[in-house]
Amino acid sequence: MKRVALSIDELRKAVLRLPEGALTAIRAAALANLDEHGLPTVRHEDWKYTNLDAAIDISNRWLSAGATLASKDSLGESIEAIISSVDANWLVIANGQVDMTYFAETRGIEVVRFSESAAPFVMDRPLADLNAALLHDGLRIRIDAATEKPLGLLVIDESNAGAAVSQASVEIVVGPGCDAEIIEHQSSAGKDDHYGNSVVALQVGQAAMVNYVRIQDRHIGHVQTGRLSVSMGKDSRLKMASYDLGGRLVRNDIDIELGEPGSEITFDGLYLVSDGQHIDNHTRVDHRVGPASSSQEYRGILNGRCRAVWNGKAIVHKGADGTDANQANHNLLLSDNAEIDAKPELEIYADDVKCSHGTTVGQLDESALYYLRTRGLDKRQATQLLTHAFAADLIGRAPVAAAVDAIQSLVEARLADLLQEPAS
Amino acid sequence: MLEINNLKSRIGDTEILRGLSLTINAGEVHAIMGPNGSGKSTLAQVIAGHSDYVVTGGEVNYMGNDLLDLEPEERAREGIFLGFQYPVEIPGVNNAYLLKAAVNAKRKHQGLDEVDAFEFLKCAREKMAALGMDSKFLNRGVNEGFSGGEKKRNEILQMAMLEPRLAILDETDSGLDIDALKAVATGVNNLRAADRAIVLVTHYQRLLDYIEPDFVHVLSEGKIVRSGDKTLALKLEEKGYDWVREAASA
Numbered sequence: 001m002k003r004v005a006l007s008i009d010e011l012r013k014a015v016l017r018l019p020e021g022a023l024t025a026i027r028a029a030a031l032a033n034l035d036e037h038g039l040p041t042v043r044h045e046d047w048k049y050t051n052l053d054a055a056i057d058i059s060n061r062w063l064s065a066g067a068t069l070a071s072k073d074s075l076g077e078s079i080e081a082i083i084s085s086v087d088a089n090w091l092v093i094a095n096g097q098v099d100m101t102y103f104a105e106t107r108g109i110e111v112v113r114f115s116e117s118a119a120p121f122v123m124d125r126p127l128a129d130l131n132a133a134l135l136h137d138g139l140r141i142r143i144d145a146a147t148e149k150p151l152g153l154l155v156i157d158e159s160n161a162g163a164a165v166s167q168a169s170v171e172i173v174v175g176p177g178c179d180a181e182i183i184e185h186q187s188s189a190g191k192d193d194h195y196g197n198s199v200v201a202l203q204v205g206q207a208a209m210v211n212y213v214r215i216q217d218r219h220i221g222h223v224q225t226g227r228l229s230v231s232m233g234k235d236s237r238l239k240m241a242s243y244d245l246g247g248r249l250v251r252n253d254i255d256i257e258l259g260e261p262g263s264e265i266t267f268d269g270l271y272l273v274s275d276g277q278h279i280d281n282h283t284r285v286d287h288r289v290g291p292a293s294s295s296q297e298y299r300g301i302l303n304g305r306c307r308a309v310w311n312g313k314a315i316v317h318k319g320a321d322g323t324d325a326n327q328a329n330h331n332l333l334l335s336d337n338a339e340i341d342a343k344p345e346l347e348i349y350a351d352d353v354k355c356s357h358g359t360t361v362g363q364l365d366e367s368a369l370y371y372l373r374t375r376g377l378d379k380r381q382a383t384q385l386l387t388h389a390f391a392a393d394l395i396g397r398a399p400v401a402a403a404v405d406a407i408q409s410l411v412e413a414r415l416a417d418l419l420q421e422p423a424s
Numbered sequence: 425m426l427e428i429n430n431l432k433s434r435i436g437d438t439e440i441l442r443g444l445s446l447t448i449n450a451g452e453v454h455a456i457m458g459p460n461g462s463g464k465s466t467l468a469q470v471i472a473g474h475s476d477y478v479v480t481g482g483e484v485n486y487m488g489n490d491l492l493d494l495e496p497e498e499r500a501r502e503g504i505f506l507g508f509q510y511p512v513e514i515p516g517v518n519n520a521y522l523l524k525a526a527v528n529a530k531r532k533h534q535g536l537d538e539v540d541a542f543e544f545l546k547c548a549r550e551k552m553a554a555l556g557m558d559s560k561f562l563n564r565g566v567n568e569g570f571s572g573g574e575k576k577r578n579e580i581l582q583m584a585m586l587e588p589r590l591a592i593l594d595e596t597d598s599g600l601d602i603d604a605l606k607a608v609a610t611g612v613n614n615l616r617a618a619d620r621a622i623v624l625v626t627h628y629q630r631l632l633d634y635i636e637p638d639f640v641h642v643l644s645e646g647k648i649v650r651s652g653d654k655t656l657a658l659k660l661e662e663k664g665y666d667w668v669r670e671a672a673s674a
Contacts, residue, residue: 371512374472375522375582376500376529385525389516389565 004056006130007063008035014067015133022118023135030132039126049309049341050280054249055223058195061163069136070095070164075156078189085406088152088183091139095157096166098137108145108178114138114169125253127225131167131199138169143180150181150211150402155198157222158190168198176205176233181212181400186226188218188246198226206233206260211399214242216250217410220276223249230255232292235262239399242269243407244279245414251280258285258292258320266295270394270411273338274418275304283327284313290350291322299394300331301387302338303418313345314355321352331361332390334383334419384419391415425450425487425621426471426590432481432646433470440466442646443482448590451618455632455657456625458643459665464625465509467643468594472506473499486590500526501533503589507579507596509625514566519578522566523548523585530586551584554614556607573604580611591615592623597631609634629661642668 473496
């Protein structure tokens with residue numbers, strides 16, 4: 001098969017057309033990196049199951065059509081629909097542009113736009129380079145005190161005038177001893193193809209406690225690549241839950257650095273995948289010192305012709321004694337055409353560690369289905385009930401109370417939709 | 425109500441029921457006894473509609489219709505209830521939710537409106553109290569982490585809420601202590617009615633001390649080899665199943 005390559009020449013032209021400012025030098029450096037290394041292909045071990053052809057195709061179409069940034073003005077209704085469902089203090093990035101109109105200045109939260117002041121970026125990955133090269137603006141957020149409402153971060157893209165591409169870049173620093181609740185929602189509007197690429201860096205300060213929810217409900221024409229890099233301070237805690245409900249091609253990379261002793265993280269995820277979708281979750285935890293614990297459970301429900309990938313890597317570096325690392329991945333395949341590639345990876349170079357992993361792939365429990373039917377529920381009802389039950393546990397783990405109702409209704413609506421497809 | 429005529433059934437390649445005939449009328453309580461492997465549970469599952477049990481011969485008529493034509497859920501809505509020997513644990517499915525969904529599935533089939541939520545809860549709590557069940561079980565996952573006795577009480581609770589025409593209780597007495605046995609028996613006795621039939625599938629006579637059957641049948645090698653009144657169960661207890669086998673082959 002002929003591989004599609006990102007048109008670097010067109011990309012360079014597009015980058016040069018961007019307005020001069022705080023980000024100019026960063027863009028140039030990122031472009032040089034990208035020119036040298038290119039985007040990852042399936043020959044890279046980490047990209048074995050996911051090719052970026054759809055993202056590259058959308059990018060090339062957008063570049064050859066002039067690479068204009070779609071206006072964010074028509075997104076008002078879509079934005080309001082989302083933010084009215086969760087009581088949070090919302091920062092919005094719409095079509096790659098920062099929109100502060102929904103944000104209320106709050107003591108304890110400081111927000112700086114990259115277009116005003118760009119600090120040095122870490123560009124260690126090709127997709128982060130692509131992000132930096134095309135960046136219009138971004139957000140640097142510092143949270144130093146607990147706030148009444150959670151911080152909401154909405155990344156929303158709309159494409160109505162042909163294929164489009166947008167970048168979102170956010171840095172969040174949670175200060176020492178601070179409690180913070182964060183909701184990241186990636187969504188879409190419009191009918192055309194879109195490629196959204198986001199980079200979020202989260203720094204959790206010493207003894208800070210962060211509860212983080214990630215929701216992704218893009219529509220089927222949208223491609224998303226998203227990277228979340230987390231670094232954990234001494235004795236800090238992070239509780240996170242991710243919900244991937246939409247998108248044609250979705251690749252999430254979550255990298256967590258445990259570089260200080262005493263940190264504790266749990267991160268769970270639910271992905272619902274149906275006809276025409278490909279959702280890939282790659283997670284990596286670097287245990288550099290002990291004691292520290294990490295625990296993740298991802299669950300997937302797949303129906304129709306679709307594919308999901310879960311790759312959970314935990315590296316326990318030399319000297320990271322007292323590490324406790326657990327990972328689990330469970331999948332429910334409702335169709336013969338659904339495929340899951342599940343891969344736990346544990347690399348242990350320390351002595352005193354507790355590590356576990358478990359992966360399951362299965363169908364609905366026949367004995368439970370029969371039991372429900374003997375109680376008068378038809379096959380469809382019974383299937384729905386058991387599928388919901390499989391997801392319910394993870395809905396219950398959403399660590400930000402203000403988002404639970406919204407997650408519940410989004411997941412339920414998506415599940416009902418997914419179960420419409422005939423199981424084969 | 426139920427007429428079984430020369431029923432034959434297998435699971436996999438194993439023939440289990442080999443020409444079983446039985447008639448059950450409204451208002452009657454039947455006990456079906458027999459040694460392990462005689463086909464008691466198979467009979468219960470065939471009536472409930474388990475797809476692993478293939479019917480290879482004979483017929484089953486329920487309320488004037490061919491029962492074997494119906495899906496398990498249709499049988500349930502037509503008033504057949506099977507109390508499982510091993511009730512299935514379904515984590516994540518709320519017990520109250522299932523009870524209500526079951527009651528509503530039946531009501532819908534009967535052309536009735538959905539049950540009122542308040543009335544439903546009140547009714548469930550009353551029936552639970554009568555069974556010695558804490559109402560907190562309503563909010564647990566179906567049978568999730570229940571003890572053996574709790575699972576059986578939960579089956580009886582479902583039966584009480586569904587008010588079946590024909591209730592089949594498969595080894596409901598197994599694994600119960602005496603208090604649980606009494607509670608379950610009371611639950612069953614409360615449901616005895618002129619328009620309802622109850623079938624008790626049991627290995628031991630003990631349950632019949634608390635629920636008095638009108639008829640006792642003994643199953644051996646997939647057939648009913650002896651039928652009688654409650655004294656048959658006592659005789660069986662005294663003489664053991666070998667007596668029946670000998671009588672059957674004689």
